[in-house]
Amino acid sequence: MNLVSFEGNKDNTKINGSGPVTSAEPVQPLDIECVEKILNYRFKNKSLLVQAFTDPSYDEKCVSYERLEFLGDTILSMVITNEFYNLYPKESPGSLTNLRAANVDTEKLARVAVKHNLHRYLRHKKPLFDDQVLEFVKAVKKDPTLPHSHGLLTVPKFLADIVESTIGALFMDCNSTDTVWKVVKPLLEPIIHLDKLEKHPMTELNEKCQKKKLTLTTKDTWEETKNFFFLY
């Protein structure tokens, strides 16, 4: 794949800065070239990228990523809806909603951030940043292929925010949802598709019980047995 520039695919050099999941050492100020390599995209307006990687805690004089994250959230939702709409022409809106939700949720996006080391470039002054990221990175390392823990992991929201603010910056730079998708799709891989769409274990359990006309009683016995549920 070529480096996507704001002018199109003129650079034929294969450049990719993504690597294995590593520890959390924020690099400040922003190394624009490194982030562009990870994204495989060259920004026309570099200040957008700087803004996308500036946490509100960093410096009150700097514009933080919050507005770009807000924009990126809706752009991501749109491009992924469009992808699934075209990919699954027979699927109902309900099914497409589940697919979209699985791919844009906080844990999925936080996994994207650490997989591509985006978190290392966040400019911030968050005192608990290292601990929070390291705990998440450690948990992800245990099974990096797992798409989702279904709420078992504590996910630092700012990790997902970085992905969304980057998407917002991309759109502001290129004004093309097609280009955004071209850049973002490889980062989001593995994208969760219909055949891999897992129901939340509680939803599955409830459905199975309903089918067999069993009443489900839940009891928290974590302290004693390290198990949560009993089925009657």
Added chain:
Amino acid sequence: MNLVSFEGNKDNTKINGSGPVTSAEPVQPLDIECVEKILNYRFKNKSLLVQAFTDPSYDEKCVSYERLEFLGDTILSMVITNEFYNLYPKESPGSLTNLRAANVDTEKLARVAVKHNLHRYLRHKKPLFDDQVLEFVKAVKKDPTLPHSHGLLTVPKFLADIVESTIGALFMDCNSTDTVWKVVKPLLEPIIHLDKLEKHPMTELNEKCQKKKLTLTTKDTWEETKNFFFLY
């Protein structure tokens, strides 16, 4: 304003099919030209427009608008977010969220549908269609300039659905969010802007009471007095 075709603005004739709010008489089969005049846009793929105006009740052999409505919902959210993001460069995500919510909510979109007579073209077999639409149209006629009733009106959801499915069809036809916004913006007018953004009366009342350290007690006395709230 010119008729926007899928090739751009090549037609210089001013055509606009929108008129005053009228009664609900569904026209079947779809008069494509009339709808295109209302939208000020010529579809390359007319079948998209037909699908956008086909209710699930119409004929089980026909593809209904449900998937296009799902797509249109996210496209509308994206184009309006982008508009406000650029229009208000200093506003916080919270403020932009309120602005967006006010402009894409069911009542606002249902008002758009009846203002431009889009409901008259819906292909359906809904037994209560006429009554539901007429009741809403009558209420809107009382004050067509009002942007919102804050929940006092009963809004038939399918009216908002038509607007969203039309937006989905537009995007599928032109694959350009810029073109979608160019076509949809005039239909959405009056767009609710920051200076016109009204808080829900209950939110405002609660905030005022909190400010003055008053406890708000609500009592439903509609039957006796036609008033709802007492303030102590």
